[in-house]
Amino acid sequence: MTERICVRAALLAPLVASGLALSGCMSSPTYGTDKTAGEQLAGDLSSAFSIAPKRKDPIDYKPRPDLVKPAPGQKENLPPPQESIETASADWPESPEQRRARLRADATAHQDDPSY
Numbered sequence: 001m002t003e004r005i006c007v008r009a010a011l012l013a014p015l016v017a018s019g020l021a022l023s024g025c026m027s028s029p030t031y032g033t034d035k036t037a038g039e040q041l042a043g044d045l046s047s048a049f050s051i052a053p054k055r056k057d058p059i060d061y062k063p064r065p066d067l068v069k070p071a072p073g074q075k076e077n078l079p080p081p082q083e084s085i086e087t088a089s090a091d092w093p094e095s096p097e098q099r100r101a102r103l104r105a106d107a108t109a110h111q112d113d114p115s116y
Contacts, residue, residue: 033040070078110116
């Protein structure tokens, strides 16, 4: 009788283990779609093999408004454009090329200084 119980346990144990392993997969994440992964996969596959066209709402395109132009007679009152923003503002950051040149010149000037 003990041999019979051991055989039943040996046959039943893998079934129980696989059932427990598969039950952990039943509640899959929804990834923000409010559908489980299985539902999402089934929906994607059915829509991929669907012959009917997808019904989408048409896009309501609106024309852009016209440019804002100065009123007639006010063109003379407009300020002249700036020559260069870089020279107009001291806070303007330097370009990578200017920074590299400045650092190289600084390193060349201090190459004999051991405390640099």
